[in-house]
Amino acid sequence: MRTSLVSEQDLASRCVLKDREAQGELYARYAARLYAVCFRYLGDKEEAQDLMHDSMIKAMDCIGQFRFNGEGSLYSWLRRLTVNVAIDRLREMSRLRMVPLDSSMDSVIPEQDDDVDKIPASVMLDMVASLPSVRRTVFNMYCIDGYSHKEIAQAINITEKGSASILAKSRAQLRNAINDYLKRTGQ
Amino acid sequence: MKQWEDKFKERLEDYEMKLPSMDQQSFWDRKAVRERAAKRRRSFLAVAVGVPAAAAILLTVIMSINLLNTNNPPASSQSNYVAQTPTVVEIESDADIQEDILASTGDYVGENEEWVEIIEDREEKGAYLVVEEMPEFKGGSSALMEYLRNEVVYPDQAKSDSIQGRVLVSFIVETDGSITNPKVVKSVNPLLDAEALRVVSAMPKWNPGKINDSVCRVRFTIPVNFRIK
Structure with a gap:
């Protein structure tokens, strides 16, 4: 064969x-x-x-x-x-305990559309991998694997609102990581 | 979804599609181990159902052997372990442990997820993570190393099964220096975890942490490294 x-x-x-x-x-x-x-x-x-x-x-x-x-x-x-x-x-592995809500990530973080193009894919994967597990899970499920907040809430036993707020924090954290990387590599 | 997220997703998926093949051998080995274990479980069940008497006798024999073993006085089994066997509890060098202690109390976000979750938990309950004057084991980190070196007993079963690794244990240094709420933050194996937890719980009082010269509660994490030479 x-x-x-x-x-x-x-x-x-x-x-x-x-x-x-x-x-x-x-x-x-x-x-x-x-x-x-x-x-x-x-x-x-x-x-x-x-x-x-x-x-x-x-x-x-x-x-x-x-x-x-x-x-x-x-x-x-x-x-x-x-x-x-x-x-x-x-x-x-009980790594999905609820992360307490905090509003400290509400400030606007600068971003440019083509920022992501400047980062090697393996580095992007590392950035996702280094998110704390609840945020990482929600980001993966919503942004990459296309689950809805409702499905995420059911899968990991949180509320839909919780899922949305965790997603916002995960985005903010990734944005910060992206900006840091670009700054560090002088771009 | 925002535009940068769409690009993120695209790039990641593209990257995933292009990854080179992975070596198959470890997969087949693992599959074989699983299948053997499943077979063993099935045949064990068959045998156990058929010979209860023989099993009871066997059990009694095993238990009496165990009793003989545990009759050894602790001191001599300890010295046996140190003098004769090649296995050793290796504590990292000064530099390693220093770095680890610094790392475990700093902004090491993402290094270990369970640890980050616990930190977020603790913040609510009034134990600081970073203060002006961090708590310290009396005598400093070299004294802490010395303490661990002397106090840790490598669990026999883990030794014979070649289980090693680094257990992270987190605890609170209270305002009077006593150690409370020890928790395994990164687990390796229940035997090693239990020993690491025991040793941390038994630590003598530390010098407590301070903010503006007044003592406060601080959450601290240390690694306990089990290594077989």
Whole structure:
């Protein structure tokens, strides 16, 4: 089997049958991206690698539940699964305790539209990783993975308003990190 | 969503798509370990259901062996550990611990999320994080190192399972210097955590922190490093 040419549907169905080669191909294609997702959520490289492995194993067990509906749907399915595993892990590690509301971040922080273009992507990932976990989780879920405040509130057991305010603080913190970086690198 | 956030998202996703493949071996190893553990659990269940009497006998034998072991007087088992085994509780050098102590009380936001959460908790309850005159172990950080070196006992089970790592323990230095509310902020393993917690709780009084020359409560965090040589 020329594994790299296999379609998403074929790959998935072979994984359902526990075909070792297909499982290997699944890993080869998606592990790195899922690792990046895990790192975004957990903020620690070793934990992210562990989590990625766990979610891969889970994916291989649950692949029977995947329904193909267009190119890229396999990755979307894997990603959703991984995000859920990440949130469960964060909850398990009790890292999602409610952060008390504070209004100190209400001041306007200067920003320019093309600031983000000047920052290497790996640095951006590090910035997200270095947010405190509640803020990091909300930012990831809302801004990157497209969950609504309602879904976030349900997933991590906070109120919708809480989610919105935490998002505001996470944005402010990232903006500050971006500005600091640009200042430090003389831009 | 604001424009810079859209760009953020785009750049991150683009980056994710282009990451190179990861090495598979560690994944397959992990999967194999999981499968063996699951198999063992299943076969253990089968056996246990079938031979309750044998299990009871085995248990009694194990328990009596344990009793024999714990009958060793603590002093000699301690000296056994120091003199004969190659494992050692290694405390970092002066420089390391100094840096760690400074780092753990400063604005080290994001280094460790549990720690940040606890800090935000504590702020509400009236213990400062940074004050003009920070609290200090009597004799300074080298004395603290010495204390840890002498007081920490590497848990046997952790030693034989090769469990090592750095446990961060946070506590409050009260206005009279006594140590209260010790908490594990970064955990490694329950055995190591418990020992780190015990040692911190047993610390003698510190010199309390001060603001404008009046004593105050300060929350402080120190690392307890367990390393097997």
